[in-house]
Amino acid sequence: MRWSKRAGSHSFRDHHVTLQPRESRMQRRWRRGMVILLLISIPVSAWQGWEAAMRHQQPLELERQALIESQAQLARELEDTRQRYHQMEVDLLVARDSVQEGQQIIHELEAQLFKQQQSLAQYQGVLAPNAMAPGLRIQAFELQATDADDTFRYKVMVSRVGDEGDTLQAKLAISVAGKRDGKAETLPLSELSPALGSDSLDLNFRYFQVVPARSEQALITLPEGFEPAQVTLVATRDDDTLVEQVFDWTVTGAAP
Numbered sequence: 001m002r003w004s005k006r007a008g009s010h011s012f013r014d015h016h017v018t019l020q021p022r023e024s025r026m027q028r029r030w031r032r033g034m035v036i037l038l039l040i041s042i043p044v045s046a047w048q049g050w051e052a053a054m055r056h057q058q059p060l061e062l063e064r065q066a067l068i069e070s071q072a073q074l075a076r077e078l079e080d081t082r083q084r085y086h087q088m089e090v091d092l093l094v095a096r097d098s099v100q101e102g103q104q105i106i107h108e109l110e111a112q113l114f115k116q117q118q119s120l121a122q123y124q125g126v127l128a129p130n131a132m133a134p135g136l137r138i139q140a141f142e143l144q145a146t147d148a149d150d151t152f153r154y155k156v157m158v159s160r161v162g163d164e165g166d167t168l169q170a171k172l173a174i175s176v177a178g179k180r181d182g183k184a185e186t187l188p189l190s191e192l193s194p195a196l197g198s199d200s201l202d203l204n205f206r207y208f209q210v211v212p213a214r215s216e217q218a219l220i221t222l223p224e225g226f227e228p229a230q231v232t233l234v235a236t237r238d239d240d241t242l243v244e245q246v247f248d249w250t251v252t253g254a255a256p
Contacts, residue, residue: 095219136160136168136235139208143220143231151221152251156201156233159208168238172211173200176220177250180229185226192220203235 140157160168175191187201201211212218222228228249235242 050186084197136170136203136242138233138235138245139241141233141245143233143249143251145251146219148221150224151219153215153218154220155210155212155218157208157210158203159206159236160205167206169201170203170235170242172203173234173236175199175232176222176228177230177232178226178249180226186232187223187226189220192222193217194221195219202234 094168137159138156139159142155144153145154156172156174158172175186177184177186177193179185188197189201190199196212196217203209205213230249232244232246233247
């Protein structure tokens, strides 16, 4: 008996069968755990990266804060400096006004002193006929001690009698007479005051003048072994002697 093939029938060789292994419960759990772990690790990694970045930026942030504070301090100092500068400008303007006022007051006092000297000369004219003669007068000579035993500070005040509109120009020579090693000796001002570099002082005034004008020139230093006795002052103009006066060497006190 023969088997006949029916039309449209298929043999076993015409079918493909795919075999898939069955996943166990343990494998499913492991796979699910790996997925969960992966999902968790992403934000954790991001958090750790953010913390690392913050730790790295912390010194920079501290430096930035220090720079901000330093800038603020410099701004405050600059503002203080500007305010002090402005105050100095105001003080300078006030000082200039004060100097102008002071110069005016000095001028007025000089004029008053001149008039008083003229009046005094008129009264002295009764006792001294030549008191009213126009010319230069040596009003005072003063010696003051210093810290050095051989050095003294001096000043001379001169005034004039005559027309107050005239300016008197002259030379005032100073010399000191005394003894050294028992012998009489007279020393000119140039040897006693090297800073001056001259035997005489320049006079140029309208009412009165105090000389020397510079403090470093107002020092007399006596040589070793010299004993002063007298100071001679001679005022001259064009080789003509205007006045000559001798003062005893007397130290009046300590220099201020």
